[in-house]
Amino acid sequence: MGFFSKLFGKNEAEQPVVTSQTSEPLLQPTATPVVFDTAKVISLLGGKDNIASIKPCAYTRVRVELKAPVADISQYLAGTGFDSAMMINGQLIHLLAGLNAEAACTALEQS
C-alpha cells in the first residue's frame, strides 16, 4: 500500500478517514479554537429537554434531533461560534461549525 492508496482506498469501517481522534489523520487542517455560546444555542433549540439526540456528522456539522419542532434559528447564531444552521425540517437541524464540529458537539453535550 503506497501513500496514495492509503489516502484514496475505500475505508473498511464507515468512519471517515480524518475525523477520528485516536488514529492520527494523514492530513488535518488545523482549526482555530472557538468558544461556543452553548447556552444560547440550546435555548434556540427549545431547551436541553427538547433535544432528542445529538451527534457530530459530515466533518463540519452537529446533527441535532428535536422532540418538538422549532422555527428557523439560522439568523440568530451570530456570536455563538456556529457559522450557520441548516434546517432539514423543524425537528432536524444541522449546526455548521467548520473544523470545530466535534468540539462543538462535545460542548453542547456537556452543557
Next chain:
Amino acid sequence: MKFIAPLSGVVFPITDVPDPVFGQKMLGDGIAIDPVNTVLTAPFSAEVTQLHDSHHALTLRHETGLELLIHIGLDTVMLKGEGFKPLVKEGDKVTAGQKLIEFDADYIAQNAISLLTMMVITSQHEDLIIKPESGAVEAAKSTILNVSFKGDDTVSNDSIEEVQNTGITVSEDITIPNPVGLHARPAAVLASVARSYTSTVTLSLNGKSSKATSITGLLGLNTKLGSIVTVTVQGDDAEKALAGVLEAIKNGLGEDVSAVTAEKGSATQQASAEEAPLIGQHNTDPMVLTGVKAAGGLAIGEVFKVDNSRPDIPEQGKGDSVEVDSLNKALTSARTELETLKSDLTTKGHDSQVEIFEAHLGLLSDPEVTDKTMEMIVRGKSASFAWHSSIAEQSAALKGLDNPLLAGRAIDLEDVGNRVLKHLLGISDQDRKLPESCILITDDITPSDIITLDMSRVIGVATREGGSTSHAAIIARSMDLPYTVGLGEQVDRINTGERVILNANKASIRLQPSDEMIAGIHNQQEAAKAKKASDLTVADQPATTVDGHNVEVVANIGSAKDARDSIELGGEGVGLLRSEFLYMDRATEPSEDEQTDVYSEIVKVLGPDRPIIIRTLDVGGDKPLQYLPLPEEENPFLGERGIRVGINRPSILRRQIRAILKASKHGRVRIMLPMIACLNEFRAVKKLVQEEQENLGIESVELGIMIEVPSAALMARQFAREVDFFSVGTNDLTQYTLAMDRGHPKMASRADAMNPAVLNLIGLAADAAHAEGKWVGVCGGLASDTDAVAMLLGLGVDELSVSVLSIPEVKAKVRELNLTACKELAQKALTLDGADDVRVLAKTWGDK
C-alpha cells in the same frame, strides 16, 4: 468574471478540505462551501460537459473554455446516486442560477464523509488569479469567486497547444494498470506528477493525445485497463520526467493495482499481444486482413487511403482582419456546399440524410465554436489553427463522455470542421481525385461521407474503426456498397495505389492478389451480374418451388421510397416496416397525425392487395432518442428495449398504435411487436390494440410478434394460439441464443444464424404456428442469404421478408427449389454439430 454562489452556506477554504485531491489542489484551484440548502445552481451560464453517473458531481464549461468541476460532498461517489437527483443532463446549456442537482442533505451528511461542496477549475490556466469570498453566501445571489487572468489573456487548452521545441524528446509505451483506466483520481495524480517537471509530458492513445498536466485531456483519452499509451516527454529534464511518470503510472497513480498486476498474464498481456484464439477462423494467410462485416459485396480495385492525419496548419495569423475575413469566406463556402448537398438530396428524396446536413448547418453557426475561434484569432492565431483547435476541443469533450449519442455528434462536428478547414487551407475536394474503381480506406466514415461518395469511382469502403450496427452500414447496404469495418491496425499494411480484393461478404481484404485470383473474381462478378439481370426480368413472377409450393417474398423497408423500389423489383408486399425511421434524429416525438400521414402514404404506395407489416418502435438503450430518455444500462440488449419501451411508456405506444390503425383503412395492414419474451407482454399490448380499435371504430387488424427471444420460440405453441402470425428476427434470435454480440469484432463471425440451435428454434416456431393454423415469416438477415433459403423453406417458413435489393435473387432461388427436398435438408441440418457444418451441407446440397 464573477462566479455566483451555487448554494447557500458558509464558504470554506479549499485547502481545509480533508481530501488531498481537493485540499492539495490536485484537480485545480477553487473554493468549497458548506451548504445550508439542497439545490445546486449554476454559478455562470455554461454547458454541462459532464454529469457523473452517481450524480454527485458535474463539470460546467464557460464560454471562455474554462471548466469548473462541482463536487457535492466527499466520497459521495460511494452513494451510487442515492440522495441525488440531477435536474440537467450532459450537453445541456444552463444559465446562471439554473437548478442543476437536488440532494438529500441529511442522507448525505449521515452516509458520506462530508457535505462540503467543492468548486474547482479543472482546465489549465497558467495565469489564473482567483479571489474567493468568505463568510456566508446566498445561492444564486452572492458572488463566491472572482476569476481573472494575468494580463487578461484568455484560456488556452493544453491538449492542443503546440509542444515547445526545446530540450530533448524521449518516449516510451506503457500499459495502464488501473482497473477502470485513468479516471479522475489517477488523472489528477498523474497531472500533479507531470507538473513537478519542467518538460512537457504528453500521453497518446489511438491517435488522440493530451498533455499529462490536463486532467480533462487525460479523461478524454478514454483509457481502459490494458490500454497501451505512449508517453512522450520533451524538455530539459525529459529523461528524468519520463522515468518518473512511467514509475507513477506503473504504481497505479494512487490506486491499488497490485491485484491487477499479479494477474498480468490474463488482463494485461491479452490486451497487448494478438493471440490466436482456440476457435474461429485462423487467419493462416498473412496476405488476408480481416475485419467485421458491415455491408456485403465484392470489389477489386485500387486503394485510396484517406489521409486522416492532421494537415499542416500554420499557427500564427496574418492579422485579425485577414484571418477573420478568410474564416468568414470559408464558413460561407461550407454553408453553400451544405445547402447544395441538402437540396440535391431533397430532390432525390433522401429525407433522413437531409436532416443530417441540416444538423451540420446548425453546427456551422454554433456560437460555442465560432466565438472561441474569433477569440483565438484576436490573440494572433491563424483562422485555420483557431478553427481546428475549437473543433478539436469540442469534439474531444463530447467523445470523452462515453455517451454514444454525444460521441455521434462529435463525428458530425468533425465532419463540419473538416469541411471548413479544407476551405481555410485551400484544399478543394478536387485535389483528392479518386482513381477509377477505388477502394476507399479510412479511419472511420460518416453517413454523410457515404452518401456523398462518388459512386462512379468508389466501389468499396473499409475502415479502421466502427461496429457493423452503425448508421453508415445501413446506408452502405442500401447503396449496394461493399463495406467492411474494424480492420484496426491492419489498415497500416494497406497502401494507396495498391490493388486489393475487398471481399465484404467475408469482411476480408486480400493484399497483392495474383492475376488468377483477380480473373476468378472478375468472372464471378460477371456471372453474378448476368444472373442479377436475368433474375430481374422475371422478378414480377411469383416465387413458386418446382413442386408447386408458393412462397411469399416481401420486403424490409424504412421509407415510402423503399416501398416503391420494392414493387419495381417484384416485392409482393412488406414483411417489415421499421417504424424507427420516423422517430430517429429528431428533437420531439412524431405526433399521432404525422405518423398517420407517413404510414398512410406507404400503405397507399403498396395498394389494396399487397400486405404490409408495421413493426412498433424498436429502440433501446443502445440507440437512445433525444425525447425518450432511457437510462444508461449496464446491458442494453437485455434491458428496456423493443416492446418493453412501449409497455413501460404506454402513451407512446398508444399513439403509434392509433396511427397505424388509422392508416390501416388504406390497405392490408398488420401490426408486429418486437422483442416479445412472455405471453403477458403480448396480452397487455393486444388489450391496448383492441381498446383503440373500438375507440376508432376500426375492424380487426392482424397482430403478430417477432420471434427473436429464445423464450418466444420455446413457447411458440402457447403464443400461436393468441397471435395472428410470427416473424423470425434471425439477427437478434442468433444473438440471444448464442449470447454473442453480432457487432463484436471477435464474436461476429461465430454469431451465425445457421447454427443448428437457432435453426431448431425457427423450426419450433414454424411447427407451432402451423399446428394452430397460423403462418410464419422470417424478416431477419438470414432470409436474404440465398444459401439459407432452402433451409428456411424446409423448416416450414411461409414468407421471406428480404432487403429490397435481394428480392429478385431470393425469388429466383425459391423457383429452383423442391420443397420435399428442402425438408430433408432441414432435418439433416438439425442433427449437425455446428454452423460451419450446416453451411457446408447447404452448399454441397445445392450442387446436387
